[in-house]
Amino acid sequence: MPEVIIVLFNRDLRITDHPALHQACQDARQVVPLFVVDPAIPPRGRAGFLVECLHDLRESLRERGADLVVRRGDVVEETMRVAAETGATAIYASGDVTPRARRRESRFAREAVGFQTFPGITIVPPARLKPATGDHYKVFTPFYRAWSEARWRPLVAAPETVSMPEVRPGDIPGVRHRPHLPGGEREVRRRLDLWLRHRLRDYAAGHDDLAGDHTSRLSPYLRFGCVSPLELATRSGASEEFVRQLCWRDFYAQVTFAFPGIARDDYRPGRRDWHHDKEAEDAWREGMTGVPIVDAGMRQLIAEGWMHNRARMIVASFLTKTLRLDWRVGADHFEELLLDGDVANNYGNWQWVAGTGNDTRPNRVLNPVRQAKKFDRDGEYIRRHVPELANVPTTMLHEPWRAPSPILGYTAPIWRG
Template sequence: MPGRATGYRSPMTTSIALFTRDLRVHDNPVLHAAAAADRCVPLFVLDDAIISSSFFNANRASFLTDCLTDLDASLRALGGALVVRRGQLADEVAAIVRAHDVTEIHVAADVSRYARRREEALRALGADLHVHDASINAVPPLSLAPSGGGDHFAVFTPYFRRWETVQRRGVLRAPRRVTVPEISGELPGRLHDGTPSPDLAAGGETVGRELMASWARTGAADYAEVHDALADDATSHLSPHLHFGTVSVTELLDRVGTASEGARAYTRQLAWRDFHHQVLAARPESATRDYRTRDDRWRRSERDFEAWRDGRTGYPLVDAAMRQLVQEGWMHNRARLVAASFLCKTLYLDWRRGAQHFVDLLVDCDLANNQMNWQWVAGTGTDTRPNRVHNPVAQAIRYDPDGAYVKRYLPALADVDPKHVHEPWRLPEDEREALDYPPPVVDLREAADRFADARRKR
């Protein structure tokens, strides 16, 4: 085959690594592939569609700022820099495609309706679009299907059995170098007018990787035994980093392994994340509509909702959970379960109201996991026992026996004897009246009967 003419030079290739929920340089398929081009534009777009939505709260804005600052520093260490633009995502990407003759766009696959519209818009820009399936999830959302038919698994256990057998991709190193063309795009300033939670955790890949290394080394082994112990707070605290992608779930699974019972239990929790993503990918309407309707006629009580929202229900575990949410922008998983059950099944209020309140405050609020976990608790989702109710007193006695978690977030109960801390209404009248703490907003037995009766009538 004849050679090329002397002096021939192949055209320079330019790619875009479009960061979304994968704000890291390590084990990032998007950046890894895009950096193979002669020039690469590491791009993050502050999309007006997200920035102006109710989903973008002060806590996530603060965490995101940390993430972008850290990502820029990491890219500069590789010879590059992060390019940040603000506006309509497709318009901002299109401008860079035109200005720099971009031939390839790389982006991570995601499951929301917004992500699907984003992908459609990117395909129309003229450059080759590469959508990387295993960047945000360990297993691509719709890559598994039941053998009996259907496009997704509606029950977790059979999904998990299949999920465990999947050969996951290998962990990728950070690129050795990222060569960026001459382009402007500075890091943003303040992204939200609201005030973040006072004890909000810091964001960024550097923090996330330190947390991941510590968890894999010393935390995960005991996870099965202690993860529900509220006062011990013995969970990984990696959920915000998984949501923003400062930590790769593939690398996290690789580091944690399956050698201990705790590691296997933690792996199961990460599989729940993929499970909910595949449910939302198959049924995007379940972000706002019942996945399996029970034809509930939810009560409407602003008094009860405000008591729940403000941590003034009179049930200490529920109230402590809601105070933790305000203070940290985060909540222990067991506390989330109890607080959600109390709203949906004890107060019999619409799960969507609770889900939105979590959207308003949680730093780790992932659309799929937030909405589908709320539906699971409400009994309108994938739970095979849709009428189960989590009694807040029984849960507190089991998972916070000395009341240490409750006292951490409810200083009014700091001096209450442990035998009464979860049921302060049983204190002698003079002691009860001395507390700055409300009586129960509802009787648990009456509430349980009301819920059971409501479900029976549907």
């Protein structure tokens, strides 16, 4: 039995259903829980949320007799320093799919310690399901069928105690601003319990209702691994529609695993010619396009670091299909501000909407006015996020350019349907 194993936390900031932590506690006499703040990966708008997650994780570990060791610098170099300090002979971590994470795993594999990855970021490991031809599924529906038939691993409980060697814990970074949503495993468990009791049953009927906001808002907690996607899927099994949404996360994980250039390169090249218009790009980013449903979504993103999923599709289609601006402009902006900004999901979804990705109907266009009238019929979502339009009658709200006179205080449209 190894004396000491390091458990390297990354996008799995929890102690419940954490296979790497669970196995380390079984395999070693002592465990070093470690998180490395990598300056090469700016947390962007997620800094406050990340810090709250780290404090929550530290508190949970302290309750079990251990602590969260925090270091700053290159992840591999700092982890190896901690290994030298503690005499650790192995490093356990959750496997990931991004190019940066896989390069890091390759570097660890070359070090003179044992390195092992475990599931936990996805429900089904990304390379496990493969079609009859090819190395990954390119279309969601057949992937969903295979995914639904796959056997899921069993959930693992949080360790009751964690024995840890003497090592300097280090400080968790401070931040100036608190996030719109509080971070951490305790918080997501409170929210999850409430949502399962009161909202899950209405999810299929109401998840596209912009004003009703019937979505779970659990995506930031999934992105930072405050709850495992497997536990969420297991507990939400009564709603096939919600579990299907979780399958989309696994789908894009296996796409990214097979196509590591997803954040920069067209998955299906040669489909679009983009043009560049800085004024239009800036208007879109700032929620000043003059198209109310688009501006509402973009302002929600600025204010909350989050956006309703239906609104994400509308604003993405508007940028790429209506304005014909490069999807990378939008995807990078989302990655900058979203609390749930995740390489596989964010860039995979943007390519899907732009017609360069996994959509089997790459030429579909979401007309923002028709979408607004369907999913925000009374304009409550628009009024909530675009106060200049609070007193505009619903008959003119979705198309203010049709009003008899310009609406005072609201920007002129850069597009008219």
